Amino acid sequence: MGNKERTVGELMLDQLSMFGVKRIYGVVGDTTFGLIDALAKQDKIQYIAVKHESTAAFMASAEAKLTGGLGVCTATMGPGAANLLNGLGDAHADRAPVLAITGQAQSDKIGTEYPQYVDQQELMKPFAAYSANLANPDATIEVLQKAARTSLGQRVVTHLSIPKDIFMMPAKGEPRPLPNVIEGASNFTKESLEHAIGIMKTAKQPMILAGLGATSVSEELETLANLWGAGILTSLGGKGLFNESSELVLQGIGEGGNPYAADLFKEADVVLLAGTTWWPEGYVPTNARIIQIDRQFDKFVKEIPTELGIMGKTEEVVPFILESMQGFSRSEDWVTRCQKVKEKWAEQNKKEGSTTGYPVHPSRIMHALDRTVAPDAILALDTGDNTVWTNRNFRQKGQSVLFSGYWRTLGFGLPAAMAAKLIQPDKQVVAIVGDGGLQMVLADLLTATRYGLNITVVVLNNESLQMERDKLKVAEKEEVGVDLTNPDFVKLAEACGWKGLRPASDSELESVMEEALNTNAPTLVDVRTAQVFFPETN
Template sequence: MAVREADRVPLIGRHGRRDDLEAGMKEIVGESLARRLVEWGVDTVFGLPGDGINGLMEGFRRQRERLRFVLVHHEEAAAFMATGYAKATGRLGVCAATSGPGAIHLLNGLYDAKLDHVPVLALTGMQETSVLGTYYQQEVHLDRLYQDLAAYNLVITNPQQLPGVVDLAIRTALSRRTVAHLSFPNDIQVAVAGEDPYRHVGPGGPPSSLPTWSRPPLRPEQEDLARAAEVLSDGERVAMLVGVGARHAREEVLAVAERLASPIVKTLPGKFVVPDDHPLTTGGLGLLGTRPSEELMEECDTLLMVGTSFPYSTYLPAPGRARVVQIDVDPSLVGMRRPTEAPVAADARLALRELLPMLEPAADRSFLARYQRKMDAWRADMKALQDPSRDPIAPQYLMGCVDETASGDAILTCDSGTIATWAARHWTIRGGREFYLSGNLATMAPGLPYAIGMQHAFPGRQVIAFVGDGGFAMLMADFLTAVRHDLPIKVVINNNNSYGQILWEQIVLGYPEYAVRHRRPEADFSAWARGCGAFGVKISDPRELPGALRRAFSHDGPALVDCDVNPDEPPMPGRVKYEQAKAFTEAFLRGQPHKANILATVARDKFSELRP
């Protein structure tokens, strides 16, 4: 059967506008999708083409003046970029991958979005409907694969499903702050939009005007606030634990803490809710947290949790030791970790704003004053570890130099591993600074693609990826993506030539380390940066580090600093427990291969802390 000229899918067109051939063509499903994304305010899709999404790519091409496609080198990076974009902007992130292996590669980045509650739409391809179920090449039934992942998960089987299912997918992603997934068989992608080969009854049409839509702020119930105020007013030693759900409520968090004379503890994803140098905060909690925060959780008699369902319950007050008030926009998360006497299901800003006038000012501020003194001592200890005379370079010094060199509104992205410890303790939130990492999934490798997605969203801000050599090596090809898209990200590699966090976990468990260090020499990732046409420098001398960072951060394009650091620097907990110390000692007695270097490093750290 001959194909009419008007129905043909064009292969090429002049950049910047539709050519004459294109103007006479009927709209295909791929273009209908692209048009609908634009109407929802989407301006960017991160992805990698393949023969399983050629029809979608043609649709993106036809809408290229309004919808930018950022070509990446690995689909996992595309999902991380969309997730980072959504984390930093609060808007919908969108990524696309071909059928089979391409769609499988998206999963890690998409699970990061799901577990950290950010809206991302994944678009994938699938084989033609006529060959599904015939063991066709790369046939993977993605709706089944994504069943645990996506809150809205659909294979498109009829052109008339668009744009209705696109609206539902986006509404679901935005309202539930999660992942939605649409998969398009090849024949559906290039079908003429609006035609119905099965003559089904189509859904009702969408509204003529479709604004950007998301869940409105949830207002608190007055009875819930009254109960919360009663519990908090009765407390003598009140502490606050705030998470990323309170990121938009900084002033309200500080006002309530001031009224209650309550120290503020922060989760790691919520690090930028309150400035690190503010006198009301004791910093983070957990393995990467501070000693004062850990002690505070043991001593407080009342805990106000805001915007967090902190997963590491062993760091929370023991059951029955403290009365709990919890404010969270998701009612299903309230009371998950500890029995909650006063639950408040509401937006953090609205709840705290209405709670504040119900609270009596604390008459006794001695509890807060005592923890302020503890925190002053902790900050001095951390500053002492940023020792420029140490050789090999101390990772604390590297992070301290980044902290001093970065701008006041810089965005720092971070990988999982020991680098998260150094960032948590030595990256200072002040002014408009922000901080992002993979929170609940705690996966390796998102730091670089996060930075690319966020730099695209905020072209005028400084975006820094603080990553380890292990995480960078996983997706390093996408540094070239930043170069090719003129994104001036700054990458700082904490190069210990090992999987540092795993190394220390083995030791703490009582095992000698095994298979966690790479053979020497350390990789020189700066050569890769220069090979990509970007700024790149390798640093092993601590005296050269400050100048190298200044040159990199002032460079007007992508820049990378690869810094060799001490591989035997332990990411010590805020307070070492007896069981941890016992296991650490037993590992050494069993033949820890690098015991001399590790003991020397620990001794130097202690000397630095005690030195006046």
Template sequence: MQVAHYLTEQLRIWGVKHIYGVAGDAILPWLDVLGKQEHIRYIACRHESAAAMMAAAEAKWTGRPAVCTATSGPGTLNLLNGLADAYADHAPVLAITGQVETHKLGGPYKQFVPQEDLLRPICLYTTTVAHPEAVGDVLHRAYATAGSQRGVAHLAVCKDIFSRTTSWPLVNALPRLQSGVGVNRVEVEHAAELLMGAKKPVILMGAGSRECGNLCMQLAEKLGAALLLTLGAKGVVDEAYPLVLGGLGEGGSKAGLAALAQADLLVTLGASWFPRSFVPADLPVVQVDHNPTAIHAHPQLSPVIAELSDVLPLWLRRLDKKTPDPGWTAQVKRWHASFWQETERLVEQGTEELIKPETLMHALSQVVDDNAIIALDTGEHTIWFNRAFRGRAHFPLFSGKWRTMGYGLPAAIAAKLNNPDRQVVAIVGDGGLQMASGELMTAAANNLHFPLIVINNKTLGLEEWKMIQSGLVPFGTRLENPDFVKWAEACGISGRRVRAIRELLPALKEAMAAQKLILLDIQCTLPTLTERKREIPFQAQAANVYNERKV
């Protein structure tokens, strides 16, 4: 069969449901084939970066390799930002790009760039298909590499190869993409001894704990441990649970800092993110992760290289006779109460006031479905989401380590395509929306229904805040925004502007109930420079807490 047919059919057999891309000269023969079949849905995006972000978001949600495509030259280059997000967050993505014809490789031809050199820093595997008989072998290797090593794989297919014939057979079965890491009993037992001896433990849960949430809660109960949740773990444990003290880092809570200041052991479960400045250097740490490269360099670290699902049952049996320290457990529950009170104080506002971002996040947590998927853009609002949104069984989709702006809307599109019957909510900043605004039409063209919440405060808030923290005068951070409601209406989308607190809850409830794509332009407060300077950075709070710890 033709190579274009082979690629399509092989991906269908392996379970690919969507391909995200932008049309271009070097992939036209493949698009012709995709347009004549019904098994794989091609999503025509407005920008290649967004196409790669959609693939990354799908991969983060499903855990399976997702596929994006682009043409040669500028198309491939535009994919880089979204692919870098997948690379940084270990999301399995396969990028299949067009390349110039085989006789033009290496020459001074339009849109030629050596794609392998371009993508190698963010790819686990990249190669160019310059002969039809090579396609089956390299496609299998690329797909298996992305899935098993959880990252980006890339195939550049020369334009003339798509239309040529290959005799390579279709492969119905893939090797098992995920293989477990054997448990080292010495590591597990040493860590168990530390757990047995701990009187004031704290557990930090990361995205890797999502499949073992109940076991993590059982461990916390057995130890009487305080629970801290990274953004990736938000929704793994209901934050109403009396041992939960919120997050850690700039999006964390004072209660969490207080617990760490008094703790005698930190247990990190499935969290590759580690805010060093918030963790006392003299605090012993036990970390469980299946990936050795995710282990933190901490002075008093005891690593356990294994799957959480293998380690936690062993620990629970080992700790069968363990009795939590009643004083510590009682203190953790008092901190939990203060954590909730801290949030209530954070969001106190008069009914006629402009809306603070933290108030918006808290209100949103009251109206979304318990299991909603929340697609977050990158910005100051991400910190407020972590602090003020009360998670239940929610699933946040976000750009974790790459932290690119413009991620929220593409992620919401991918989430809704893969979960048409589940509530999806997009939260984006005014700057982030303008980086991916074309994808409003992608959502509309695919008849997707979800609320798009725009935090409109006319600033790149996180950059402004960091400049002030560094003693710099903010410059280049204030935004002149268009009328987002008219923008939405121009795309055939409903829009509504929300200006004051009294309008917020009714507007949010209406948007959540609407079976359509709707944009809410939330007019949020813009802190003055004086107000920002009065805010106490969490880093300073952490330093104060740990100075007290040393005393």
């Protein structure tokens, strides 16, 4: 078939569609008019117009985290591109495959004093593994292919800047699919796992630390834990992988985790890390032998004293390990100790979640949520005090969790919830946010209204940046600037076309949550929250 004449913008969309891209998040600017015009003329890719470019990048990052596919965001040159950086930082830190497409000054103005001009390749350098400026329309397919291969193959951010005039030029080339090798081949064999099995079989006090990368093998890991006699701890990304009722699931570790699991974890003699690169500083075993499974070898050097790194997909490695461990004689004394730690924390967690009073204790809010939220819901967490209280007290049943892991930015929760609802409209989606984080993205309440996104936002409203206040207290420093001047969130939500609710007492929490979750419209629940010092602040 001969080449169909298309503009660069049109050809890019055809190629992105072939990559499986369904949405592009962005803010319109004049240097991207060629792309905007092309988007308006087709219906394969939906353009999601947001209020701020950081929201666009957050949504692209959340989509990439949730689906594993390519998240795409766009912005104009200068300030538009600069505003993407926070969300791109999140994608970079959490290894989410995101492509940013930005407009650039027209070709004859690049490198001059043209208004808003900046060298975007230098601008994106800290976050983008590949950044290129399209200098010729006929290179469109090649640079897009390289960007997508790099993003998906390495789980990284990539970036393309397109001069305003080139966006509208005719371009040669035909879209083509990515090669099937994009996911990469396994780098291990069954025989190569013999060393790992040998280490695991020496264990008398084994532990498993699981994260988001173990999503597809949660059942196999539970089976392995029972066979091996290992307690299972999770990073925040692993919250929701295992039902909290499972025999050896001890909940999280680190700030917000099971407080009784910390000492137990320090006694482990062998630890298997599955799908996580996070190592809980201050909670680590002193003499344990560490086995880490991950697709990217560079993850083995993230301050984790790994003895043996297995390079491969968790879903491919774990079944081999499980098969090889058949017949292992586990330590029943260690299993009993794990179970006692689990039971002790479950009892305390229940007690904390029953705390009465108004403004409401954060633990009480989390228990109201875990009683009312669907077991297969998607939870989008903002960063802040709400994160650690969710990690501590929310008793998961299999919910998926989206959060800003290593970047830890305020403002992630609402955009992530909106992206999740666009991707899985039939799922219940709940954003758990603090008042500080929500106020960074308040304008994008209107984005949910614009696209009819039936999400629920629960605001822990304690009129402060509570996590920072707690840390200042621990550091014995004076505080200033941690008190917030809040709007009436209910009235604000209603002004934006949302339904706004506010429980008048802790006894109304469940009924208000249920009303919000059953409302077929964007709904905000403003919970007056007690200013409680988080017990594990450091």
